[in-house]
Amino acid sequence: MSPLDLLLEPLQYDFMVRAIVTTVIAAVVCALLSCWLVLVGWSLMGDAVSHAVLPGVVLAYVLGAPFAVGALVFGFLAVALIGAIRGTSRVKEDAAIGIVFTTLFALGLVLISVTPSQTDLNHIIFGNILGVSEADLVQIAVLAAIAFAVLVVKRRDLTLYAFDPMHAHAIGLSPRFLGALLLGLLALTAVVALQVVGVILVVAMLIIPGATAYLLTDRFGRMLVIAPVMSALCSVLGIYLSYWLDAASGGLVVIVQGAAFAVVYLFAPRHGLLGKRLTAGRRRAAARPGAL
């Protein structure tokens, strides 16, 4: 079989085409958002919110409401509860996050177990990228487009918020609003990505691309290009691998992203573990008189 066949054969199936389109959409939006999450230091919060949306999504399914609405409500509920516990007791933030998101996630699991449904709600937990319907794809595309548009329009404000919320406040912007906006986008994006990799692994798509891009550049503008491109390529590669290996697609999408991070972690020119030394060595060699 030629390499081209390796690429083309899966595409004769509609479900594979839908899977790849959905994955690319989710990967791009998650990767964009992840650039801010890793810089604000909200990786743990991303983990919490992406798990805590589960009961919201299940309730939305039961009530026939859009998944995004349920996710937003429970995303904000989780954050409010975490803040309340941290602010009114001696429990520290990491413990508060752990308590709230696991409890809400567990509530989601219980709700799934008592909800009769035609579609398997367990797909929300583990993702079901190969089972994405036309209607699912449309919903994902709409939510992703909203998140994408807001992120692009407000990107400079969000970067200012991440870098210096005091200055944002000093010039009359509201850091609280910008933080809430970022949280809302987080809940929205979690819904987009849970079809692809499931609730449990969403956080990978919300952290790894931004962290990877951060090791590759000192320019935030470039992070916003590198992260989505890398994430989309890795995710598509993951889908292909799952087709050829007949293994879990969500898991492979995340493994490929993690592998890409490992390579960058080691070999990134300026911020990589080994790359740093290689670059320095090359510079020394170039500086030696008589070197080419």
Add this chain to the structure above:
Amino acid sequence: MTGTIEVDDVVVRYGEVLALDGVSLSVRPGRVTGLIGMNGSGKSTLFKTIMGIVRPEQGRVLVDGGEPAAARRRGLVGYVPQSEEVDWAFPVSVRDVVMMGRYGRLGLTRRARPADHAAVADALERVELTGYADRQIGRLSGGQRKRAFVARGIAQDARVLLLDEPFAGVDKRSEATIVRLLRELADDGRTVLVSTHDLHALPRLADEAALLLRRVLFHGEVPEALRPENLARTFGLEEGVA
């Protein structure tokens, strides 16, 4: 003259801890005012109260004769943070940071116009960082980092500049540059309030000084502020206090 700061009988409490206990202070434009106090004396809290980040449980703050929120919306208030408050590994360039001073006057997406690029270039030139504009902010020396944030306040055209410990971790040469810069900004008619525990720079830097220990112990001329009995009270060295 615009840009006065009026702090009137302000009390701020964090839980059980009394951070400010009836602070009254009037800061005038065209002058550099030094705010002197040891760690925990309430300097940062006072700045946060002037900026409206911390709400006093008693008393009030007026900036330019009105509510601090109104002054902020008009872009009057510029802030230079302490070094520890900044993530120096953040992927922004010096130019990006200075441009953030212009955001208040930009539209929805904060897209810079030619006038904004010109203002940023002017500000960078004024703090002598023109050649460093494209560097990542953390790849500057301590003094250059401070100057970058002062440039942000200049690009903002802030009438009131609040600087929290601008001399911490700054070499002597940069300190002299920053002192000269702040003097020029005051001569422009701006209000410059500088918190510091660097008493050596004070006579060259400030026109007047306020001594803070949860309340204002003294506010007046610098030589008088530096008298041993005043400093002893400010730094808690008075007998029977420690």
